[in-house]
Amino acid sequence: xxxxxxxxxxxxxxxxxxxxxxxxxxxxxxxxxxxxxxxxxxxxxxxxxxxxxxxxxxxxxxxxxxxxxxxxxxxxxxxxxxxxxxxxxxxxxxxxxxxxxxxxxxxxxxxxxxxxxxxxxxxxxxxxxxxxxxxxxxxxxxxxxxxxxxxxxxxxxxxxxxxxxxxxxxxxxxxxxxxxxxxxxxxxxxxxxxxxxxxxxxxxxxxxxxxxxxxxxxxxxxxxxxxxxxxxxxxxxxxxxxxxxxxxxxxxxxxxxxxxxxxxxxxxxxxxxxxxxxxxxxxxxxxxxxxxxxxxxxxxxxxxxxxxxxxxxxxxxxxxxxxxxxxxxxxxxxxxxxxxxxxxxxxxxxxxxxxxxxxxxxxxxxxxxxxxxxxxxxxxxxxxxxxxxxxxxxxxxxxxxxxxxxxxxxxxxxxxxxxxxxxxxxxxxxxxxxxxxxxxxxxxxxxxxxxxxxxxxxxxxxxxxxxxxx
Numbered sequence: 458x459x460x461x462x463x464x465x466x467x468x469x470x471x472x473x474x475x476x477x478x479x480x481x482x483x484x485x486x487x488x489x490x491x492x493x494x495x496x497x498x499x500x501x502x503x504x505x506x507x508x509x510x511x512x513x514x515x516x517x518x519x520x521x522x523x524x525x526x527x528x529x530x531x532x533x534x535x536x537x538x539x540x541x542x543x544x545x546x547x548x549x550x551x552x553x554x555x556x557x558x559x560x561x562x563x564x565x566x567x568x569x570x571x572x573x574x575x576x577x578x579x580x581x582x583x584x585x586x587x588x589x590x591x592x593x594x595x596x597x598x599x600x601x602x603x604x605x606x607x608x609x610x611x612x613x614x615x616x617x618x619x620x621x622x623x624x625x626x627x628x629x630x631x632x633x634x635x636x637x638x639x640x641x642x643x644x645x646x647x648x649x650x651x652x653x654x655x656x657x658x659x660x661x662x663x664x665x666x667x668x669x670x671x672x673x674x675x676x677x678x679x680x681x682x683x684x685x686x687x688x689x690x691x692x693x694x695x696x697x698x699x700x701x702x703x704x705x706x707x708x709x710x711x712x713x714x715x716x717x718x719x720x721x722x723x724x725x726x727x728x729x730x731x732x733x734x735x736x737x738x739x740x741x742x743x744x745x746x747x748x749x750x751x752x753x754x755x756x757x758x759x760x761x762x763x764x765x766x767x768x769x770x771x772x773x774x775x776x777x778x779x780x781x782x783x784x785x786x787x788x789x790x791x792x793x794x795x796x797x798x799x800x801x802x803x804x805x806x807x808x809x810x811x812x813x814x815x816x817x818x819x820x821x822x823x824x825x826x827x828x829x830x831x832x833x834x835x836x837x838x839x840x841x842x843x844x845x846x847x848x849x850x851x852x853x854x855x856x857x858x859x860x861x862x863x864x865x866x867x868x869x870x871x872x873x874x875x876x877x878x879x880x881x882x883x884x885x886x887x888x889x890x891x892x893x894x895x896x897x898x899x900x901x902x903x904x905x906x907x908x909x910x911x912x913x914x915x916x917x918x919x920x921x922x923x924x925x926x927x
Contacts, residue, residue: 459922473792484905506530513692552716566592600624773815801831821896
């Protein structure tokens with residue numbers, strides 16, 4: 458019964474279809490669906506434990522959203538509707554969150570005072586400062602100054618006392634190279650909570666904190682890099698004339714230097730030869746940084762970008778404002794189901810690159826449909842914008858808790874959304890993503906599939922059956 462995907466989406470299909478036009482026919486339900494794997498790829502070299510992405514948008518993804526997405530097993534793309542320095546600072550905050558190896562800790566020199574140490578601890582929110590000969594990372598380690606040392610010296614020593622009078626000089630250290638597991642053994646044997654990592658010249662290489670380790674252990678599925686830092690992507694516009702703060706190349710250099718694991722080249726205005734050249738230059742320059750491109754709405758554009766060696770494609774309409782009435786189509790008025798199927802088939806089969814659907818995902822049923830049409834991961838933009846982790850503040854309006862419209866500039870103030878475009882409180886990302894995973898597994902079970910890994914083979918073989926309702 459029903460039709461295979463190639464029958465209704467293939468080259469002989471007479472009409473394009475939207476998500477609302479298609480229905481999946483149920484099959485014999487699969488057992489043990491709760492154990493089905495939901496791992497996916499965001500790009501060729503970045504794997505996710507939860508196949509969800511927070512794509513860039515002024516009302517969707519800044520550092521708080523990116524942190525929560527990575528902790529839950531997804532990934533966030535920090536938007537570029539801001540200054541280069543602000544975006545780079547957000548990337549840096551994500552990379553420094555609950556990391557086992559702090560690669561750029563705050564440091565002080567031997568001439569610093571207790572007052573300056575206390576002010577620095579308060580400003581950066583840390584409880585331990587390495588003291589180095591030159592006062593910078595990479596300097597020769599002299600000792601450690603902790604918040605406990607500062608508090609203990611508060612009554613006995615004046616604020617002008619040098620940190621060298623109070624710091625711990627007999628410091629337990631680890632020498633590079635050292636793994637996370639080896640460092641844990643050293644900390645346990647030395648009964649210390651802070652462990653500096655030094656090189657053969659006793660120069661500071663990294664700092665490990667037990668508290669961050671314990672908090673990190675609470676998120677075993679978190680998306681982390683080899684240094685156990687959370688992974689994050691950043692959006693890069695090809696042409697920034699409308700933003701007015703320099704070239705996209707300068708922004709790319711800044712966010713990569715801040716630690717971005719992937720760059721999303723924004724092609725909302727279309728794909729041109731300039732776009733393709735920009736992608737090629739990024740790939741040639743940043744060899745260890747994945748390049749994904751979006752939003753793509755046609756097979757021809759997707760093919761050209763893949764030939765330019767991009768590491769992933771994001772399908773959908775340009776990111777719009779969450780405070781206007783949402784579009785019913787993921788591809789900006791196009792036949793979104795047909796577009797997703799055809800682009801995903803080309804990109805996955807011919808180029809081995811992942812495909813993410815962004816936009817048009819308004820319910821858990823749309824999430825299941827996106828995966829069953831070929832998406833590798835999904836960006837539930839509208840649902841993420843309603844969470845407490847997205848940018849903006851909540852107020853009560855008409856008996857409902859709604860989000861203020863974020864300011865467009867530094868001098869602007871947040872505004873109440875217009876009637877009919879309120880963004881109502883949708884809880885937290887920590888609650889939303891497990892719910893979507895649970896509903897997706899239930900949907901896969903109804904289709905006779907055990908997990909996300911079974912979806913695309915069933916789509917290609919024709920085991921997934923469709924009906925068209927127009």
